[in-house]
Amino acid sequence: xxxxxxxxxxxxxxxxxxxxxxxxxxxxxxxxxxxxxxxxxxxxxxxxxxxxxxxxxxxxxxxxxxxxxxxxxxxxxxxxxxxxxxxxxxxxxxxxxxxxxxxxxxxxxxxxxxxxxxxxxxxxxxxxxxxxxxxxxxxxxxxxxxxxxxxxxxxxxxxxxxxxxxxxxxxxxxxx
Numbered sequence: 056x057x058x059x060x061x062x063x064x065x066x067x068x069x070x071x072x073x074x075x076x077x078x079x080x081x082x083x084x085x086x087x088x089x090x091x092x093x094x095x096x097x098x099x100x101x102x103x104x105x106x107x108x109x110x111x112x113x114x115x116x117x118x119x120x121x122x123x124x125x126x127x128x129x130x131x132x133x134x135x136x137x138x139x140x141x142x143x144x145x146x147x148x149x150x151x152x153x154x155x156x157x158x159x160x161x162x163x164x165x166x167x168x169x170x171x172x173x174x175x176x177x178x179x180x181x182x183x184x185x186x187x188x189x190x191x192x193x194x195x196x197x198x199x200x201x202x203x204x205x206x207x208x209x210x211x212x213x214x215x216x217x218x219x220x221x222x223x224x225x226x227x228x229x230x231x
Contacts (some may be wrong), residue, residue: 071099081115108157108194109222140204156200161193168196174216181220195219 074092078084087095144155151163159167170178182192195216202215 080112106190108198111222136205136207139207140201143204143207156197156204159193159197159200164193164196168200168211170196170211170216173213174211177213177216177220181223185220185223187223191223195223198222 073079073096074085074087075095076085076087079087079092141155147167148154148158153159153163156167178192178195181187181195187195196211199211199215199219202218203209203211206215208215
C-alpha cells in the first residue's frame with residue numbers, strides 16, 4: 056500500500072544525553088547529583104528503550120582525534136556491503152512478503168535467526184545479566200542477523216551476537 060504504520064514501519068533517529076549536563080561518563084566533566092540524574096532518566100521508560108534497535112555511546116571527540124589521518128573502511132566499501140546485505144535479505148525473504156530483517160515477526164525470527172550452542176549460551180548469559188525484555192531479545196536476534204548479513208555469513212556467530220549485545224548495553228548502563 057506504500058503507507059507507513061506506527062510503530063512497526065517507522066524508523067526513529069534519536070540522540071539522548073545520559074544526564075542533564077550531557078557529560079555523564081566523560082571523566083570529571085559531569086557535576087550532576089545522583090538525584091538529578093535519576094530524575095532526568097526517569098523520563099525515559101524501559102519500554103521506549105526496548106523499541107530502539109541500536110544504542111551507541113559516543114564519547115567526546117578531542118582535537119587530536121579530529122587531526123588524525125587514520126582511516127577505516129571507506130564509504131564506498133560500506134555501501135557495497137550494505138547493498139549486498141540488502142540483496143541477501145531480498146532473496147531470503149522473497150516468499151515471506153517482507154524485505155528486511157527488521158520486518159521479521161516472532162515466528163520468522165525463530166526460522167531465520169537460528170543460533171548455535173555457543174551463541175545460545177552467550178545470549179542466555181546476556182539476557183540474565185542485562186535484564187533484557189522479550190522485545191529486546193527479538194530485536195537482538197534481528198540485528199545479529201543483519202550483522203551476519205553485512206559480514207556475508209550464513210550463520211549468526213558469537214562475534215555477530217557480541218557486537219549487537221554491546222549496542223544494547225546503554226539501556227542498562229546509565230539507567231538508575
